[in-house]
Amino acid sequence: MIESSRVCVQVQSFYVESQSAPDEDRYVFAYTITIRNLGHEKVQLRSRYWLITNGNGRETEVQGDGVIGEQPYIAPGDEFQYTSGAVLETPMGTMQGHYVMIDERGEQFHVDIPVFRLAVPSRIH
Numbered sequence: 001m002i003e004s005s006r007v008c009v010q011v012q013s014f015y016v017e018s019q020s021a022p023d024e025d026r027y028v029f030a031y032t033i034t035i036r037n038l039g040h041e042k043v044q045l046r047s048r049y050w051l052i053t054n055g056n057g058r059e060t061e062v063q064g065d066g067v068i069g070e071q072p073y074i075a076p077g078d079e080f081q082y083t084s085g086a087v088l089e090t091p092m093g094t095m096q097g098h099y100v101m102i103d104e105r106g107e108q109f110h111v112d113i114p115v116f117r118l119a120v121p122s123r124i125h
Contacts, residue, residue, distance in 0.1 A: 006037065006038055006039030007037055007039070007074075007101060007111045009033060009034070009099070009111060009113050011032070011113065011116045013095075013116055013117065014031070015027070015120050015121060016029060025090070027089070027090065027091050027118075028085060028086075029085060029087075029088065031086070031118075033067075033113075034079055035079060035080045036078075036079040037076055039076055042074065043074055043102065044072065044073045044101060045066060045067060045071055045099050046102050048063065048097060048100075049063045049097045049098050049100075050062040050063070050086075050096070051095070052086055052093065054088045054092075055088070055092045067082055093118045094115050095113075096114060096115040097113045
């Protein structure tokens with residue numbers, strides 16, 4: 001596998017108060033991810049890996065094919081955006097991971113997803 005800067009990943013996370021139950025240690029977060037193809041050839045997102053860490057340091061690994069049931073192709077200059085979620089037992093935590101992509105030549109490469117924070121806004125908690 002090769003490292004690549006051909007793909008840019010941006011993340012925006014938010015707390016979903018309506019689905020959370022703090023009295024039951026249930027904190028629901030959503031995140032929207034935008035994946036931009038900065039390269040000159042079409043790429044496909046094949047799989048994902050997440051490391052989710054709650055506020056107590058407990059880690060959960062999640063991996064699987066594609067995202068939200070899709071293995072999207074992203075043309076040069078295009079982007080793919082999706083929203084998903086995570087449930088934590090604490091009002092704050094982090095996520096990080098990577099995507100495994102494949103280019104038109106059949107070469108696989110990793111696209112890192114830098115650490116991002118999941119946190120209940122201070123005015124709510």
